[in-house]
Amino acid sequence: MSVAEAVTPAAVASEVRAVLPRPRMFSPRFLLSELMLIFGRRRNWAGLAVLAAIPVIIAVAVKFDPPSGGGGGPDFFAGITENGLFVALAALTVELPLFLPLAVAAISGDAIAGEANTGTLRYLLTTPVHRTRLLAVKYAAACIFAFASTLLVAGVGVLMGLILFGGGDMTLLSGRQIGFGEGVLRVLGVCAYLGICLCSMAAVGLFASSLTEQPIGAMIGTMIFTVASFILDNIPQIDWLHPYLLTHSWMNFGDLLRDPVNFTGLREGLLRAAAYAVVFATAAWARFGGKDVTS
Amino acid sequence: MSALTTTSATGPAGLAAASAGLAGPAVSTTGLTKRFGHQTAVDHIDLAVPRGGVYGFLGPNGSGKTTTIRMLLGLIGPTAGQHTLLGRPMPGGAxxxxxxxxxxxxxPAFHPYLSGRANLRRLDAADRWADPATAGVRVDAALDRVGLLAAAKKRYRAYSLGMRQRLALAATLLVPRELLILDEPTNGLDPQGTREVRTLIAALAADGTTVLLSSHLLSEVEQICTHAGVMHQGRLVAQGPLADLRPAGHRISASTPEPEAAVRILGELGVTDLARDGDEVTGDLGDTPPEKAVAALVHGGVPVRGFTTVRPSLEDLFVSLTGEGFDVSG
Structure with missing residues (x-):
């Protein structure tokens, strides 16, 4: 302060324009800051490293010990030796029930509860950041992370697959052969579909995050909700419940690997994801909009 | 200098002119109340912070100061009552x-794994009014103002409590403000830091910024505040310009080898609350000038070794209003 005692606010204001005549209506600045927080955090780096390690492990394991036909593993493992793209698909299939949801739960559960826990929430709100805007930015950042995680797994999978097994034509689940370019496009389509599914889950996490000041609690709650959804979906006796489950159509991404593509299941999955996103984002907004912030 | 006049439209003065209700109080509440369950944290308070003033917001721990501040800023909703900030009704005008x-x-509260500078950049990024083009300059100016520029690159987790407090102050200075609401700004600061913050607040107030300051340090409030309000058990028990709040009159203390005679003479003079402690005689002089008391003692043949007058402090007022020591929870 000794240096700055001569600097009055008027002097600072005279040197630089501090305040805009009007607030910026749309600005990527806060979202970018949010993304820098997420992707700059060591904990998240570790999480992403684990996600990326799975396709590497799969590719190396299959290289050393190729699966014999008729094994009990996921469908895509058998195709790996024939086309490297299958490493990406196998990795996505393996990570979908736990690792990918875990990553998304960690980010979305942290959204509001994390800021409340460090106390930064009160400073963001008095900056001011409108509560709806805060939720929108937090949700957008979680969705970007969901897509980034999916693309990371697929990207590392494709890379490892191409290095160890090469590319070339790809045999679809329905038996037809497609060219390598179309194969890459289909893998990208799978990523987009799974990304959207994970975004619907991020809405659940956002809602959980608005309920508590403990980010770990919100993450665990979101994971319980997701894993329970997987478990219930596997109990045929309660099939009346299945259409309402978050994860019911996640595995429908296989439909993108048939010829012709079966859009019925995919459309249903996208609608279910949209419904979950709308319901839980609205619930988060209703909960957080008028909540007393005492953290 | 020409730069100053051209850009002042975006400074505090320009903003003030742009806002409605310029003449009204900076903070005004009517019947502001907050209940948590059965407990009434804040009970029908009518706060009035005049523009340009430095308002000391006093009260024991748990008396409702922070709850009031949170309500003022829209973080928690009042159970009853209204309030305005800078003339605008809240929370609608937030x-x-x-x-x-x-x-x-x-x-203070910041992200522990970000540096002080990165934390301020983040807050600035969230502010839709702040000019992104000048963010870097303003962040460094704010850090410089609170003496943190040298530690700007350090992670927040490595900051001492005093540094954290300084960073929180820097965050309030990122853009020119018309009103500063500071809850215990000198908490955790060393004496040097406390003095610097006092100088800083005085400088900001001199520039026309209204300051609402809650503090534990009564002597400090006495030094820099123009107005004060005292909270006790959720109620605002006193409020007004500092000069009006202080109890009137002097308290005297005379040192003499003949205390009995001194007590008698001072009693005849109308001094109240007389007390004797060894060679020391103390009492409330009321409206009587101190020099008259000395003359009376000397005329009465009482040898006076020492004579001091003490103006009643804010602490005396505080104790008389809340009936307890300052750090006791209410």
Missing amino acids: GTVLPRVGALIEG
């Missing part, structure tokens, strides 16, 4: 008012 209000609420 979007237009809060950019002109800097706040330090219940201690």
